[in-house]
Amino acid sequence: xxxxxxxxxxxxxxxxxxxxxxxxxxxxxxxxxxxxxxxxxxxxxxxxxxxxxxxxxxxxxxxxxxxxxxxxxxxxxxxxxxxxxxxxxxxxxxxxxxxxxxxxxxxxxxxxxxxxxxxxxxxxxxxxxxxxxxxxxxxxxxxxxxxxxxxxxxxxxxxxxxxxxxxxxxxxxxxxxxxxxxxxxxxxxxxxxxxxxxxxxxxxxxxxxxxxxxxxxxxxxx
Amino acid sequence: xxxxxxxxxxxxxxxxxxxxxxxxxxxxxxxxxxxxxxxxxxxxxxxxxxxxxxxxxxxxxxxxxxxxxxxxxxxxxxxxxxxxxxxxxxxxxxxxxxxxxxxxxxxxxxxxxxxxxxxxxxxxxxxxxxxxxxxxxxxxxxxxxxxxxxxxxxxxxxxxxxxx
Numbered sequence: 155x156x157x158x159x160x161x162x163x164x165x166x167x168x169x170x171x172x173x174x175x176x177x178x179x180x181x182x183x184x185x186x187x188x189x190x191x192x193x194x195x196x197x198x199x200x201x202x203x204x205x206x207x208x209x210x211x212x213x214x215x216x217x218x219x220x221x222x223x224x225x226x227x228x229x230x231x232x233x234x235x236x237x238x239x240x241x242x243x244x245x246x247x248x249x250x251x252x253x254x255x256x257x258x259x260x261x262x263x264x265x266x267x268x269x270x271x272x273x274x275x276x277x278x279x280x281x282x283x284x285x286x287x288x289x290x291x292x293x294x295x296x297x298x299x300x301x302x303x304x305x306x307x308x309x310x311x312x313x314x315x316x317x318x319x320x321x322x323x324x325x326x327x328x329x330x331x332x333x334x335x336x337x338x339x340x341x342x343x344x345x346x347x348x349x350x351x352x353x354x355x356x357x358x359x360x361x362x363x364x365x366x367x368x369x370x371x372x373x374x375x376x
Numbered sequence: 377x378x379x380x381x382x383x384x385x386x387x388x389x390x391x392x393x394x395x396x397x398x399x400x401x402x403x404x405x406x407x408x409x410x411x412x413x414x415x416x417x418x419x420x421x422x423x424x425x426x427x428x429x430x431x432x433x434x435x436x437x438x439x440x441x442x443x444x445x446x447x448x449x450x451x452x453x454x455x456x457x458x459x460x461x462x463x464x465x466x467x468x469x470x471x472x473x474x475x476x477x478x479x480x481x482x483x484x485x486x487x488x489x490x491x492x493x494x495x496x497x498x499x500x501x502x503x504x505x506x507x508x509x510x511x512x513x514x515x516x517x518x519x520x521x522x523x524x525x526x527x528x529x530x531x532x533x534x535x536x537x538x539x540x
Contacts, residue, residue: 156530159537162483163502169403170395170504176409177390184386184420188379 226266377426385423385432386416392433393440395504400444411447415440433510486536494529501526 219225219234226232239259246252315323377385393415398408418439419426426435487495493515500506500514501522508519508526515522 156527156534159483159530159534160502162480163498166480166484167395167503167505170398170408171391172394172409172412173405176412180390180413180416181383181386184416185383187420188382 223265223269226270377423377428379420379423382420382423385419385436389433389436390416392505393436396437396440397444399499399504401447407447411440411443415443418443431510431513434513437514482537483533486533489536490529490532494525494532497522497526498529498533502530 215231216234216238219231220238225235239255239262242255243252243259246255390412394408394412397411397415398405401407401411415436419436422439426432487498490498496515497511500511501508506514508522511517512519512522
């Protein structure tokens with residue numbers, strides 16, 4: 155609780171702080187009396203460090219801009235590359251050197267165009283593939299929706315079916331299946347029917363049974 | 377000590393010396409700056425003969441105190457040294473010289489009601505920014521005891537302000 159009072163007292167104390175200009179002026183006066191301006195030696199250390207950092211940063215940026223393949227005409231550091239090339243051209247004094255520099259610059263421009271073209275193609279291809287994927291997914295979605303709808307309709311239809319309709323459907327399915335079954339068993343049944351006809355066991359027209367014993371003895375004799 | 381160390385010595389002590397003088401010259405900034413300059417020029421002149429075994433703050437504060445007393449005697453001739461030394465703080469008309477807010481003025485009024493030693497501890501520690509070790513050296517007391525006394529003084533101050 156005494157902290158408020160302490161803060162107020164410190165605030166009062168700060169009113170007694172000297173003006174910065176006064177402090178600096180008096181310091182300069184005293185340093186002059188001392189005889190050597192140590193202050194500039196001390197501050198020059200910081201200035202040297204700052205200047206070195208700036209030079210390193212600038213040169214690193216320059217090297218990157220000049221050598222990197224990522225620095226293309228749409229890159230912010232492209233202008234740095236062009237400036238370095240201008241300097242290079244200016245430093246090439248002899249015609250031979252100048253020709254070599256120009257050749258190098260042309261090579262570099264060609265490389266940049268090639269890289270840009272490749273990247274553009276790649277980008278277009280990716281875009282095309284993405285579009286295809288999207289279309290495929292969309293079609294898939296549509297098909298899925300249709301199937302769902304169909305299933306939904308069938309379910310509704312089944313729910314709404316009366317028992318009579320259901321019986322009719324079952325008979326139809328049985329009919330289909332029995333036809334299928336006779337086809338599958340096929341030849342042996344028809345062959346058996348023909349044999350029975352041939353032996354006279356069943357009248358072919360009406361399908362009624364004839365006296366078997368009488369017919370069987372005939373067939374044996376034959 | 378070598379004079380080349382004086383600028384560092386100056387930077388360490390200038391703010392506290394200025395505060396010390398400021399609160400003893402009724403908050404007059406111009407006078408405080410003049411006296412601060414004089415103190416450091418005197419210290420510079422005597423710096424080579426300064427013994428580094430003695431605390432640097434004690435040394436410079438002694439120079440400052442003596443210089444302020446000399447100044448006040450010139451301003452108010454006929455007053456004794458003790459009078460100047462002891463009442464130097466109480467002479468500050470807070471409502472005239474310093475642009476203090478009402479609560480700060482109340483605080484300073486309350487501070488004057490504290491016993492002399494408590495008042496001195498609070499003033500040196502919280503207003504002028506001395507450390508407890510420096511105050512202990514000046515008053516010839518233990519730093520821990522001074523810490524406790526300071527805390528009690530602040531509580532008493534709070535009580536006085538609540539009553540007002």
